[in-house]
Amino acid sequence: MTPFLFIRAKQLKWVAFFLMSACLFFLFSQPNNEHPVISMDGATNNIYAGQSGISLTVNVDQQEKNIGKLVHALIKNETTASFFVTSSWLKHHPKASKLLVDRAFDIGVLVTDSSNEDKIIQEIAAVKKILASHGQKDIVFLRAADGKEHKNLLHVAAAHGYLPVQWSIDLRSQSADSFIKESDKGDIILINTDEDQLAVEKWISILSKKEKLISLSEMIGGDTKIQYIP
CATH class of the missing domain: 3.20.20.370 (Glycoside hydrolase/deacetylase)
Known part of the structure; x- marks a missing residue:
């Protein structure tokens, strides 16, 4: 029983490590706020409206x-x-x-x-x-x-x-x-x-x-x- 508990604990440790790594990846891979959020769809076009505020x-x-x-x-x-x-x-x-x-x-x-x-x-x-x-x-x-x-x-x-x-x-x-x-x-x-x-x-x-x-x-x-x- 002890070896089984040890293996399960070890697995849980790696699962926790993986989830934490994934969270950090998505956190730091978010778009920089200094970059435009309006898509130009490949070509430069006039911007006529945004997504929030006035x-x-x-x-x-x-x-x-x-x-x-x-x-x-x-x-x-x-x-x-x-x-x-x-x-x-x-x-x-x-x-x-x-x-x-x-x-x-x-x-x-x-x-x-x-x-x-x-x-x-x-x-x-x-x-x-x-x-x-x-x-x-x-x-x-x-x-x-x-x-x-x-x-x-x-x-x-x-x-x-x-x-x-x-x-x-x-x-x-x-x-x-x-x-x-x-x-x-x-x-x-x-x-x-x-x-x-x-x-x-x-x-x-x-x-x-x-x-x-x-x-x-x-x-x-x-x-x-x-x-x-x-």
């Missing part, structure tokens, strides 16, 4: 003047948005540019001319250079300003490791009430910066109660560090 995005072109107000509205409501900027806007609005970097908002490149790859690459380089002067190390996101598919932009994104992101809801083309009713988990929303600041704060507050507002980095599985400093 992400507010802003197109910041040469004429945009309300970014400072919008940033403070976001900070006041302890929420976030992701900003797509042009090099021209960055040059003409250094204080607002630095504010975006200092508050660690997601910043991507807004491409207004996708006619050829060289122009896209030049614009990316120009944006990165200006942002670097404010302390921004790198960028991940690209967007065509017209919201359309552009093969040149997709080729550049694929070749250089960027994520092309568009939107599923355009707040510029509908009322805030309609937008709040239609918005759902995973939506990427293009917001209208021409709205009155009080109106913007109101629908941000209402929307945040419906679904958690997250950055694009959070939506694709990365990490973001937003400083809610008044």
